Amino acid sequence: MTLSVTLSVNGVRRDVTLEDPRVTLLDLLRERLDLVGTKKGCDRGQCGACTVLVDGRRINSCLALAASYDGADIVTIEGLAKGDLLDPVQAAFIAHDGFQCGFCTPGQIMSAVGLINEGEAGDDPDRVREGMSGNLCRCGAHAGIVEAVLDAQKQLQQRRVA
Amino acid sequence: MNPFDYIRPASVAEAVAAAAEPGAAYLAAGTNLLDLMKVGAMRPGRLVDVRHLPGLDRIETLSDGSFRIGSMVRNADLARDAGFAAAFPAVAEALLSGASAQLRNVATVGGNVMQRTRCAYFQDPASACNKRNPGSGCDALEGENRTHAVLGWSGSCIATHPSDFCVSLVAFDAVVEIVGPAGTREVPLEEFHLLPGTTPERECVLEAGELIVALRLPSDAGRFAANQRYLKLRERTSFAFALVSATAALDIEDGTIRSARLALGGVAAKPWRAHAAEAQLQGAAPGVEAFEQAARAALADAMPSGANAFKIELARRVVNRALLLAAAGTPERMPAMPASAFSSVPGVLSHV
Structure with missing residues (x-):
């Protein structure tokens, strides 16, 4: 069966025809739209490498059936920077060495953006760790990741106040 | 994943009609179903997408003070609903202790009730499993079973139900509202899930085409x-x-x-x-x-x-x-690590 899906991806309208409904949002982004920043790690919702924002909320795109997301607003790692200007969360990951090999990093950063949007972690490292527990890093860069998230959140708060 | 037809009904009535066909399954967020389809443990021929059905995403306080939670309300939204979390803090805590933030952001409360066991033999189509393939046996009985059931199990199946949310719901006498081909009915959550006996493939009281539309929590739990x-x-x-x-x-x-x-x-x-x-x-x-x-x-x-x-x-x-x-006492604020024995929130009893 053929299905038409219209998405807004990083602010751009994308019309995609699916020949088969067995397509996840992750595979649609990577295989059909060539947005390969979003990674396929476990493909079972356990590692978080595929994290994207859907209507402002972080989700695992590997467990989302693309057909069900017709009309959704998607933001991927490719949509964060404004030209050469990095998003504050991206910059904080670099400043705090929040990665080693980099494979999990797009998912970590999208998850961190989602966590900051949710607004519940504050400046509590325990709440950041708990809020980021859906993103695994096999290199073990978690300490830097927690620092990066706390720092990015602080910068974004200061920016809002100013 | 096996091939399937994808149907997006416009109303509960359309959904029920579409799902009453043999081989059909309801799709909500899909965080459990799609995972099981990828590994071949579930092979529905038709998915009826109920995620967008109107009217199922509301959290309501009824005139008698009870809560009615639409089945498509997402786990994170229910846990973050201030009124609900104040009335049922242990339900909110259970929700927030489950899965990850990404999963809680899409997984629905109806889907949580319907999630399948995490028994590794159920998830592996090469293993014998009476739940997945009735009559095939149970490889868990002689296998890796240190996490399996200690109450209510049978020689046919020793799997456990994985939900956190349902544990708190059943403590507070939650009721499941159901719509199906024969009309509507209500079942106490305590009677909703079934023990395995000799029919572990039958996990709950739902009949073909029946859909959970809401969960209700009675007001007397407020005390x-x-x-x-x-x-x-x-x-x-x-x-x-x-x-x-x-x-x-x-x-x-x-x-x-x-x-x-x-x-x-x-x-x-x-x-x-x-x-x-x-x-x-x-x-x-x-x-x-x-x-x-x-x-x-x-x-x-x-x-x-x-x-x-x-x-x-x-x-x-x-x-x-x-x-x-x-x-x-219920903590004033949700602990940093909900339901954990290792809470680090000052003032919250962590070791007793």
């Missing part, structure tokens, strides 16, 4: 709001299923327990309400003596189903500690 906790023991601190968990709620007046609620997770094929233990707590003074007695009563019928005898003693201790935490 427990000040003294309730969910405690979840797991093999890592976050993003893991429960080895054993417990919801404990106490209505304490003048140093006496007027009424108690107690339910366990990770121990059986259904969220396990411990009525005998509740009866023992009624009229007792809150404290270790009464709580240890209640813990013994809650596990009185427990039997190891394999290399999991340790779970019986663990469950007693979890019950005891959950009751101590409940007696100490």
Whole structure:
């Protein structure tokens, strides 16, 4: 069966025809739209490498059936920077060495953006760790990741106040 | 993943008609279903997408003070609803102790009730599993079974129900609202999930085409709001299923327990309400003596189903500690690590 899906991806309208409904949002982004920043790690919702924002909320795109997301607003790692200007969360990951090999990093950063949007972690490292527990890093860069998230959140708060 | 037809109905009536066909399954967020389809443990020929159905995403307070939660309300939204979290803090805590933030952002409350066991043999189509393939046997009986059931299991199946949310729901007498081809009906959550017996493939009372449209929590549970906790023991601190968990709620007046609620997770094929233990707590003074007695009563019928005898003693201790935490009072703010024995929030009782 053929299905038409219209998405807004990083602010751009994308019309995609699916020949088969067995397509996840992750595979649609990577295989059909060539947005390969979003990674396929476990493909079972356990590692978080595929994290994207859907209507402002972080989700695992590997467990989302693309057909069900017709009309959704998607933001991927490719949509964060404004030209050469990095998003504050991206910059904080670099400043705090929040990665080693980099494979999990797009998912970590999208998850961190989602966590900051949710607004519940504050400046509590325990709440950041708990809020980021859906993103695994096999290199073990978690300490830097927690620092990066706390720092990015602080910068974004200061920016809002100013 | 097997091929399937994808249907997006416009109304509950259309959904029920489409799902009454053999081989059809409802799709909500799909966080469990799509995973099981990828590994071949579930092979529905038709997915009926109910995620967008109008009217199923509301959290309502009814005139009698009870809560009605639409089945497509997402786990994170219910846990973050201030009114709901104040009335049922142990339900919110259970929700926030489950899965990851990404999964809670899409997974629905109806889907949570309908999620399948995490038994590795159920998920592996090459293994014998009476639940997945009736009559094929149970490889868990002689396999890796240290996390399996200690209550209500049978020689056909020793799997557990994985939900945290349902443990707190069953403690507070939640009711499941159902619409199906024959009309609407309501079933107490305690009667919704079935023990395996000789038919482990039948996990709940739903008939073909029946859809959960809402969950209801009665208002009289409000008297427990000040003294309730969910405690979840797991093999890592976050993003893991429960080895054993417990919801404990106490209505304490003048140093006496007027009424108690107690339910366990990770121990059986259904969220396990411990009525005998509740009866023992009624009229007792809150404290270790009464709580240890209640813990013994809650596990009185427990039997190891394999290399999991340790779970019986663990469950007693979890019950005891959950009751101590409940007696100490509902925390003012959700702990940084919900339901964890390793809470680091100052002022929140962490080790008792």
